[in-house]
Each structure stands twice: as C-alpha cells, then as structure tokens.
Amino acid sequence: MSEERAVAALEAAGIPFEMTRHGQVASLAEAAAARGVEPAKLIKTIVVRRADEDYLFVLVPGDRQISWPKLRALLGVSRLSMPSKDVAFEVTGYERGTITPFGSFHRWPVVADSRLSEPGPVSIGGGARGVGATVDAVDLTTALDATVADVTDPL
Numbered sequence: 001m002s003e004e005r006a007v008a009a010l011e012a013a014g015i016p017f018e019m020t021r022h023g024q025v026a027s028l029a030e031a032a033a034a035r036g037v038e039p040a041k042l043i044k045t046i047v048v049r050r051a052d053e054d055y056l057f058v059l060v061p062g063d064r065q066i067s068w069p070k071l072r073a074l075l076g077v078s079r080l081s082m083p084s085k086d087v088a089f090e091v092t093g094y095e096r097g098t099i100t101p102f103g104s105f106h107r108w109p110v111v112a113d114s115r116l117s118e119p120g121p122v123s124i125g126g127g128a129r130g131v132g133a134t135v136d137a138v139d140l141t142t143a144l145d146a147t148v149a150d151v152t153d154p155l
Contacts (some may be wrong), residue, residue: 043116048082049083116146
C-alpha cells in the first residue's frame with residue numbers, strides 16, 4: 001500500500017521516474033548495486049524533528065551523512081533531533097529504510113544536499129522494502145521544492 005502511495009505521488013509530481021524492485025539487501029552498497037547506481041547516487045531520506053509536530057526531510061547522498069552544525073545553521077535553530085522509528089512512521093506513513101517525501105502523510109519541507117544540484121540519475125526510496133525510484137536529481141529537488149544546500153559531510 002505504501003509503495004502505491006509513493007508511485008501515485010511521483011506520477012502527480014509529473015517527473016519521469018523508473019521503479020526498481022529488488023530483494024533484501026544487507027548494505028547501502030548492495031542496495032545501490034541492485035538499483036544500478038553508485039552508492040553516492042542512492043539518496044537516503046532522513047526525517048528530522050525541528051520542534052514538536054515540526055519535521056522536515058533531509059535528502060542525503062549514500063556516501064555522506066548529515067552535518068548537524070551545517071543543518072542547524074541553515075535552519076537557524078540551535079537544536080534538531082531524529083525521531084524514533086515509531087514517530088517517523090506516524091509522521092510519514094513509511095517505515096525507516098523505505099521513507100520518501102513522495103506520498104508522505106504530511107508534506108514536510110525538504111532540504112537536499114548540494115550534491116543533488118547536478119543533473120543525473122539518483123535513486124530515492126519507493127515506500128516499501130526493496131523498492132526505489134530512479135529520477136533525475138534536479139527533477140527531484142524541483143518537484144519537492146527543496147532547499148538545496150551543503151548540509152552533509154563524508155562518512
């Protein structure tokens with residue numbers, strides 16, 4: 001059901017996409033290989049809490065991690081946190097590892113790392129385990145009205 005919600009939201013966004021379905025994977029590198037992209041092009045969607053009932057999505061390349069100081073500076077806040085997996089599910093409708101801004105229960109703001117400012121294919125979660133949507137990075141950030149900024153550091 002959650003995959004169908006993600007697909008419907010991608011279709012509504014009007015951007016070209018290709019769904020990829022694969023079996024269980026044990027690592028980000030395996031998921032990237034199964035989706036036919038480099039690990040840096042597998043985009044993790046991280047749910048971040050700004051305040052009670054105030055969340056956002058951060059799109060992070062697979063070979064990077066959130067830089068909390070950079071993200072706090074961008075947002076002009078002194079504190080951010082990651083919600084529990086149960087809260088993340090409540091506010092998005094997706095389990096961790098399947099989260100995508102497309103079809104989320106709420107349309108939270110999106111911050112995309114600056115590495116997504118260059119055209120080219122990337123794979124984002126498709127709403128279910130072993131499902132990804134390959135889209136153009138610029139189409140992705142445009143469709144989500146994302147704030148694009150340097151908010152990550154290398155792993």
